[in-house]
Amino acid sequence: MTNGVAELENTDTIFIIGSNTATAHPLVATRIFRALEKGAKLVVADPRKNQIAEFADLYLQHKPGSDVTLLNGMMKVILDQGLQDQAFIDANTEEFDGFKALIDGVDLDACAAATGLTVDGIEQAAALYAKAGTASIVYCMGITQHTNGVDNVKSLANLSMVTGNIGRESTGVNPLRGQNNVQGACDMGGLPNVLTGYQPVTLGAASKKFADAWGVDELPTQIGLTIPEMLSGIEEEKVHALWVMGENPVVSDPDADHVVKALEKVDLLIVQDIFLTPTARLADVVLPGCSFAEKDGTFVNTERRITRVRKAVEPVGESKADWEIIRDVSNAFGFEMAYDSPEEIFTEIAELTPSYGGVSYGRLEGDGIQWPCPTPEHPGTPFLHKDGRFTRGKGLFHAIEYKGPAEVVDAEYPLWMTTGRVYAHYHTGTMTRNSVALDREIPEGFLEIHPEDAAAIGVCDGHRVRLASRRGEIETRVSITERVEKGVVFMPFHFEEANVNKLTNPSFDPIAKIPELKVCAVAVEKI
Amino acid sequence: MIETIKQHVAGLLTEKKIAGFLGLIEKNGHVAPHLFKDGESLAGFTLGDRKTAGDARYPLNKTLVTLSRAYPEETFGVLVRGCDERGLYGLFRLNQLTEDRVIPVGFSCPAELSEACECRKPYPDSLVAGEKTESSQLKKVAEMDGKDLARRFDFWTAQFVKCVKCYGCRDVCPMCFCKECSLECEDLVAKGDLPVEVPVFHLTRAMHMADRCVDCGLCDEACPSDIPLRLLYKKTAQIMDTDYGFTSGLNKNERSPLSQMGPAK
Amino acid sequence: MEYKTTLTTCTYCGCGCNFYLETLDGKLTNTIPCKTSPVNEGKLCIKGWNVHQFVQNDRRLKKPLLRKGGELVEVEWEEALAYTADRLKAVTAEKGGDAVGFLASAKVTNEENYLLQKFARAAIGTNNVDHCARL
Ligand code: SF4
Ligand code: SF4
Ligand code: SF4
Numbered sequence: 001m002t003n004g005v006a007e008l009e010n011t012d013t014i015f016i017i018g019s020n021t022a023t024a025h026p027l028v029a030t031r032i033f034r035a036l037e038k039g040a041k042l043v044v045a046d047p048r049k050n051q052i053a054e055f056a057d058l059y060l061q062h063k064p065g066s067d068v069t070l071l072n073g074m075m076k077v078i079l080d081q082g083l084q085d086q087a088f089i090d091a092n093t094e095e096f097d098g099f100k101a102l103i104d105g106v107d108l109d110a111c112a113a114a115t116g117l118t119v120d121g122i123e124q125a126a127a128l129y130a131k132a133g134t135a136s137i138v139y140c141m142g143i144t145q146h147t148n149g150v151d152n153v154k155s156l157a158n159l160s161m162v163t164g165n166i167g168r169e170s171t172g173v174n175p176l177r178g179q180n181n182v183q184g185a186c187d188m189g190g191l192p193n194v195l196t197g198y199q200p201v202t203l204g205a206a207s208k209k210f211a212d213a214w215g216v217d218e219l220p221t222q223i224g225l226t227i228p229e230m231l232s233g234i235e236e237e238k239v240h241a242l243w244v245m246g247e248n249p250v251v252s253d254p255d256a257d258h259v260v261k262a263l264e265k266v267d268l269l270i271v272q273d274i275f276l277t278p279t280a281r282l283a284d285v286v287l288p289g290c291s292f293a294e295k296d297g298t299f300v301n302t303e304r305r306i307t308r309v310r311k312a313v314e315p316v317g318e319s320k321a322d323w324e325i326i327r328d329v330s331n332a333f334g335f336e337m338a339y340d341s342p343e344e345i346f347t348e349i350a351e352l353t354p355s356y357g358g359v360s361y362g363r364l365e366g367d368g369i370q371w372p373c374p375t376p377e378h379p380g381t382p383f384l385h386k387d388g389r390f391t392r393g394k395g396l397f398h399a400i401e402y403k404g405p406a407e408v409v410d411a412e413y414p415l416w417m418t419t420g421r422v423y424a425h426y427h428t429g430t431m432t433r434n435s436v437a438l439d440r441e442i443p444e445g446f447l448e449i450h451p452e453d454a455a456a457i458g459v460c461d462g463h464r465v466r467l468a469s470r471r472g473e474i475e476t477r478v479s480i481t482e483r484v485e486k487g488v489v490f491m492p493f494h495f496e497e498a499n500v501n502k503l504t505n506p507s508f509d510p511i512a513k514i515p516e517l518k519v520c521a522v523a524v525e526k527i
Numbered sequence: 528m529i530e531t532i533k534q535h536v537a538g539l540l541t542e543k544k545i546a547g548f549l550g551l552i553e554k555n556g557h558v559a560p561h562l563f564k565d566g567e568s569l570a571g572f573t574l575g576d577r578k579t580a581g582d583a584r585y586p587l588n589k590t591l592v593t594l595s596r597a598y599p600e601e602t603f604g605v606l607v608r609g610c611d612e613r614g615l616y617g618l619f620r621l622n623q624l625t626e627d628r629v630i631p632v633g634f635s636c637p638a639e640l641s642e643a644c645e646c647r648k649p650y651p652d653s654l655v656a657g658e659k660t661e662s663s664q665l666k667k668v669a670e671m672d673g674k675d676l677a678r679r680f681d682f683w684t685a686q687f688v689k690c691v692k693c694y695g696c697r698d699v700c701p702m703c704f705c706k707e708c709s710l711e712c713e714d715l716v717a718k719g720d721l722p723v724e725v726p727v728f729h730l731t732r733a734m735h736m737a738d739r740c741v742d743c744g745l746c747d748e749a750c751p752s753d754i755p756l757r758l759l760y761k762k763t764a765q766i767m768d769t770d771y772g773f774t775s776g777l778n779k780n781e782r783s784p785l786s787q788m789g790p791a792k
Numbered sequence: 793m794e795y796k797t798t799l800t801t802c803t804y805c806g807c808g809c810n811f812y813l814e815t816l817d818g819k820l821t822n823t824i825p826c827k828t829s830p831v832n833e834g835k836l837c838i839k840g841w842n843v844h845q846f847v848q849n850d851r852r853l854k855k856p857l858l859r860k861g862g863e864l865v866e867v868e869w870e871e872a873l874a875y876t877a878d879r880l881k882a883v884t885a886e887k888g889g890d891a892v893g894f895l896a897s898a899k900v901t902n903e904e905n906y907l908l909q910k911f912a913r914a915a916i917g918t919n920n921v922d923h924c925a926r927l
Contacts, residue, residue: 177806190896224919246897297901301808317854366556
């Protein structure tokens with residue numbers, strides 16, 4: 001997030017797009033409810049009318065995958081009506097002209113048709129956002145899990161820059177991180193192209209610094225493979241071993257049958273987890289890690305706040321903290337690691353990572369620290385890009401043209417399907433479904449379907465249906481609701497026995513390599 | 528005030544009158560519930576006032592119930608404010624704690640807190656430190672009662688629909704201890720995704736708290752959606768008071784009219 | 793009688809709520825939100841309130857498992873570690889470091905993600921490190 005969560009409370013207009021906030025990030029919803037109490041305006045755009053949409057001053061139920069069109073339409077209105085912050089644009093951004101040329105060519109009636117909205121709705125959204133003193137954008141996986149996910153994000157950046165809603169308190173473009181330590185996993189270099197703190201692997205100086213610190217002659221400087229590329233690498237016999245730590249790609253990744261095939265094929269599959277997940281069941285060796293309650297360490301939340309994880313109980317059975325497992329394997333492999341505690345590891349991280357340079361376990365007592373925090377005296381950074389100072393110098397406008405989703409509905413697969421979370425479960429359900437209270441709350445998966453579509457296939461609430469896409473089929477129970485529009489169905493992805501990712505489309509965004517989990521075409525029939 | 532309490536607790540511990548004292552401690556830059564087992568360890572002891580009075584209160588009675596179930600023969604000391612002690616009386620009455628196994632160590636709340644809470648009894652009977660402060664009037668309930676029914680209905684509906692069904696109001700409540708909770712009973716409250724069933728979920732809880740709630744306000748503070756639950760339960764308590772002459776935990780040994788047969792008092 | 797409260801950070805969503813895990817004699821008994829945390833101010837969602845329940849669940853893996861004759865069977869750590877290291881050595885020697893892929897995790901700590909990518913880059917010599925940020 002560019003800004004802190006608490007700042008949302010003082011925002012004049014909050015624009016939520018592709019985030020089921022009250023369900024997936026309830027404690028962010030808290031701040032939004034408070035802002036509403038103080039008179040803020042709320043605009044929600046989402047193909048599914050989720051709980052937070054109930055509170056919207058303006059709710060836009062746009063078609064799945066039509067985000068860029070909606071955003072371009074809003075920016076067209078802003079430029080046509082002169083609602084932009086020209087002073088901000090002139091002082092802090094680049095490439096505005098090219099962007100403006102594209103937007104000038106946008107036709108509002110066409111936008112309305114493509115999104116399934118009215119011109120009036122798009123105009124109102126633009127006015128609510130652009131006329132506010134401070135406006136914040138909040139988004140989540142509904143924006144990123146598309147073949148054009150990066151375009152979606154860039155469009156949101158355009159929207160914030162065109163109105164000068166960035167670099168000030170209570171503004172910004174705020175992605176809500178889906179999982180607790182996604183931010184940390186990225187910060188720590190859990191990516192094929194960067195080392196810690198986003199230092200590129202291709203940059204000689206960074207590479208040299210790490211090589212020296214780690215006591216090796218050199219480090220690889222070629223960008224590595226992403227998950228989808230590793231999976232296809234297995235099929236092409238380029239990848240022969242895979243070490244999976246605390247992930248469950250069989251349930252979380254699109255086109256599950258294809259993932260299973262790859263994992264069955266790989267010569268060596270090492271899985272480190274706390275439960276015998278569907279992924280672990282395919283492994284050659286399973287290393288029992290332990291949960292957050294059984295070890296020390298740190299997490300980073302969605303607002304870049306680093307806080308401590310502390311050991312409360314001894315590890316179950318002979319399970320070990322994941323850092324101990326990696327250390328022990330590394331030592332057995334012949335690469336020496338001599339750490340006795342996570343704190344020692346953290347000290348090494350801080351030495352090698354400028355944005356973490358001033359952080360130590362001692363300083364994390366109390367409220368934690370929001371990075372960047374380069375020196376021990378630095379107080380941390382609640383919001384990024386202060387006063388229009390972007391990381392890359394000036395904010396860059398991107399002219400983004402609308403590209404439709406990779407897969408569209410047809411006579412055989414006539415319904416749009418989108419996926420998401422329910423409030424009582426988390427991700428692949430590995431932890432939540434092993435919790436008595438949460439399992440009791442929502443014990444099984446379901447498919448949300450509009451009453452008219454349900455009537456068309458002759459099912460009532462609770463009936464079982466077979467759901468098929470071009471990749472596979474599953475069975476589940478229907479829940480009839482007007483939360484979804486006619487022609488759109490929704491399904492949560494936490495349930496391995498009704499694994500919705502057998503259906504989803506693995507086509508991914510060419511840059512971010514995020515699969516299009518949010519849109520695919522399906523057919524539903526009564527069993 | 529805090530020194531008086533520390534001395535008192537140190538005395539109880541050294542004389543072995545209690546196996547441990549359940550209070551609050553300053554650690555990791557925050558305030559945490561803690562079981563003090565000897566006099567020397569009282570260094571970090573705190574009353575739970577951080578930035579403002581009473582802003583770091585915890586459901587110590589709830590932990591006390593857990594401790595007593597595991598160690599039924601032991602006697603524990605526990606830090607109490609007025610509401611907490613009312614809670615203890617209620618838990619004695621409901622057979623969740625045994626009176627002669629609990630030694631309350633009480634202190635009174637400052638006037639500002641008493642007023643903010645609109646508290647009936649801002650001081651415990653077992654007062655070890657502080658003065659008896661005045662009880663306050665139920666202004667917010669009166670204010671709400673002043674609105675017509677339609678506006679009250681709209682107000683509460685708008686509040687309830689914010690609920691994210693965390694069950695925090697129940698989980699934090701020192702007076703909630705049922706093994707089977709009616710909020711999870713599918714015949715009463717529909718299961719499924721959010722929003723929660725309005726107003727059944729919240730009114731079911733209000734009904735269940737009618738003769739239990741001791742107005743500690745912890746549920747209100749735990750609600751992620753800032754639903755004014757305390758106001759709702761205050762109203763319920765007011766009805767119990769005017770119609771049945773009963774206030775939960777106000778007096779020791781008082782029985783609930785809801786668990787008695789026969790005509791009301 | 794050992795009663796303890798441990799301040800920690802939620803393992804579920806990116807809000808990163810802070811709470812105390814309550815333990816009595818080594819068993820997790822409860823979760824209590826931290827009132828003074830700037831993140832969650834004494835509040836949690838349903839997942840947070842019940843987070844202590846999965847930790848000591850019976851289905852947890854208690855020993856390493858190794859595939860022998862097609863089945864995963866329990867083995868001692870020594871055997872599992874030696875197997876893992878030896879097979880990794882064989883793959884890297886035969887096919888090079890880029891024949892190995894690593895999935896880091898949004899569920900483990902920073903320190904652990906750091907170590908895994910360090911092992912991948914420094915010991916194996918590959919940048920094939922990714923995690924499911926995208927999911
Ligand atoms: S105020 Fe809330 S937490 Fe306190 S006793 Fe009443 S219902 Fe329970
Ligand atoms: S604490 Fe608030 S949000 Fe949570 S269940 Fe109770 S009323 Fe609902
Ligand atoms: S308690 Fe709920 S809102 Fe808070 S971090 Fe955990 S999952 Fe997220």
